[in-house]
Amino acid sequence: MPEVVIVGSGIAGLFAALKIADGGHQVTIVTKQRPTDSSTNWAQGGIAGILDKTDGKGMDLHISDTISSGDGLCNENVVRIVVEEAGDRIRDLLSRGVEFEKNEDDFHLAKEGGHSARRILHAKDATGKEIERALSEAVNNHNNITMRPNTLGVDLIQTVHGDPKEGIKGIWCLDLADSIMEAIPADAVLIATGGCGQLWEKTTNPSVASGDGMAMAYRAGANVKDMAFIQFHPTALMVPDDRPFLITEALRGEGGVLLDDKGLKKYRTSDQEPEFFSFTHEYSPDGSLATRDIVARACDQTMKINGSNQVWLVTDHLDSTKLHNEFPTIEKRLNRHNLSLGKDPLPVAPAAHYTVGGLEVDLFGRVITSGNKPMPGLYAIGEVACTGMHGANRLASNSLLEAVVFADRAAKHFVENPNLIDSIIPEWRADGMAILEEHSPLVRDLETLKKTMTDDVGIVRSFDRLNRAKRMLLLLSNEVELIWRKSIPTRDLVELRNLVLIASLITDDALARTENRGLHYNKDII
Ligand code: SIN
Numbered sequence: 001m002p003e004v005v006i007v008g009s010g011i012a013g014l015f016a017a018l019k020i021a022d023g024g025h026q027v028t029i030v031t032k033q034r035p036t037d038s039s040t041n042w043a044q045g046g047i048a049g050i051l052d053k054t055d056g057k058g059m060d061l062h063i064s065d066t067i068s069s070g071d072g073l074c075n076e077n078v079v080r081i082v083v084e085e086a087g088d089r090i091r092d093l094l095s096r097g098v099e100f101e102k103n104e105d106d107f108h109l110a111k112e113g114g115h116s117a118r119r120i121l122h123a124k125d126a127t128g129k130e131i132e133r134a135l136s137e138a139v140n141n142h143n144n145i146t147m148r149p150n151t152l153g154v155d156l157i158q159t160v161h162g163d164p165k166e167g168i169k170g171i172w173c174l175d176l177a178d179s180i181m182e183a184i185p186a187d188a189v190l191i192a193t194g195g196c197g198q199l200w201e202k203t204t205n206p207s208v209a210s211g212d213g214m215a216m217a218y219r220a221g222a223n224v225k226d227m228a229f230i231q232f233h234p235t236a237l238m239v240p241d242d243r244p245f246l247i248t249e250a251l252r253g254e255g256g257v258l259l260d261d262k263g264l265k266k267y268r269t270s271d272q273e274p275e276f277f278s279f280t281h282e283y284s285p286d287g288s289l290a291t292r293d294i295v296a297r298a299c300d301q302t303m304k305i306n307g308s309n310q311v312w313l314v315t316d317h318l319d320s321t322k323l324h325n326e327f328p329t330i331e332k333r334l335n336r337h338n339l340s341l342g343k344d345p346l347p348v349a350p351a352a353h354y355t356v357g358g359l360e361v362d363l364f365g366r367v368i369t370s371g372n373k374p375m376p377g378l379y380a381i382g383e384v385a386c387t388g389m390h391g392a393n394r395l396a397s398n399s400l401l402e403a404v405v406f407a408d409r410a411a412k413h414f415v416e417n418p419n420l421i422d423s424i425i426p427e428w429r430a431d432g433m434a435i436l437e438e439h440s441p442l443v444r445d446l447e448t449l450k451k452t453m454t455d456d457v458g459i460v461r462s463f464d465r466l467n468r469a470k471r472m473l474l475l476l477s478n479e480v481e482l483i484w485r486k487s488i489p490t491r492d493l494v495e496l497r498n499l500v501l502i503a504s505l506i507t508d509d510a511l512a513r514t515e516n517r518g519l520h521y522n523k524d525i526i
Helices: 011-022 056-069 076-095 127-140 212-219 249-253 261-268 292-306 320-326 328-336 399-416 440-456 463-486 491-512
Strands: 004-007 027-030 145-148 151-157 170-175 180-185 188-191 230-237 257-259 311-314 346-355 358-360 366-369 373-380
Touching (some): 004 011, 004 170, 011 027, 011 127, 011 399, 027 151, 076 127, 076 399, 127 399, 151 180, 188 212, 212 358, 212 373, 212 491, 230 249, 230 292, 257 292, 292 311, 292 346, 320 328, 358 366, 440 463, 440 491, 463 491
Parallel strands (some): 004 027, 004 188, 188 373
Antiparallel strands (some): 151 170, 170 180, 311 346, 366 373
């Protein structure tokens, strides 16, 4: 039997798999689609970190930028640990074959919103893809790791499901190729399933980001924390007939500027630099490069005031050869739509990007349950986890870093405390279940869910809207539960059930908040 099952194949899952397998344990990675279908693979910007262990000042600045972006809610101990371990973990990535951009002998460092210095290692504008490539190769070549694509984790196995005192004995999975439920027993399960961007109509996340791991751990008795903090990326390209496509903040780090229609008109008829006309200055003196919560809100408000569907990202004042060299992925995407980087204003708008809250974990990635106790055999790493690193608003390019540091910590913890158990696996409740004949109610419910979250639980919230969402989510939850109880699971049913649950946790947390912080903004609160 595999000793460890890891659910998810982004940076956190792959990195932890390698460390645990190096420790001599058998690891199975279950992943819903192809192994590369992960948010990591779509990450453009990079990984923030100070490589030089003697650069105390550099680390202090990284810590203070993270804390200031987190708007007072970061766990400062966690921030220090992550920043201090960054150098070693980035060296681990290099030793696995990840290639970051270089400037002659040294690394080329990029800058993004909220960073007071250049400290982001990157692989042009496709950093996640490069990390995923190198780690996937290492995983494929490792004898102790088995990859199970097209396998959807459905629920964690406990003797009494949902009892928080119960340890985890494995995971129920749906083999999507032949639609069969299967128990995979394990001594430990590491949840690394990423976020839940699929809850909103516009997202930069891939289709796999449906909150599966968070939902299954919650049903098993895990605590969730800070669910209201959903990060919207300010600049997703919005063009007809294409999904929102991330335009990395690093482009603003190189001088890209956000303008509304009026600002664009004024800029075009003047000799001033475009930043002079940016609406973002009404929201922060840092203008287009303020922290993400502020810039996303500025875009959202401006679009609402002007009645427009987008604002503009202008780059025509920048060196186009440099842009061409540093942002080839973006340039290619723009060209598909007859837009030219370094020339045309780019239509952009905010899109759901990152789930800051999630499963509450301790310093070893162990999932916390009631009474502040870790749940035996359950870890969460990467975006699905809430370590306290990001507070109320994640600093750009801190997520790949947090993922790799906590993947390492969880892996080490398991290798040192393997918790080997003899599991008796209960039967999957299959009696009386029928094949789901009509999927159209699920499709309709998913549309309603996304519309509700977009309209009522978006960037700017109100008590009325949140309460409306709560009522709607209760209806949806009842409908989905009725179908769930009598049907053999399918991917769309499992995902919808998970999404509705996560949506309710986000809405409840937002309703309970009495102050505006970071990514949570309720206009009824002064
Ligand atoms: C970006 O490239 O702007 C996204 C990076 C991040 O979300 O940290």
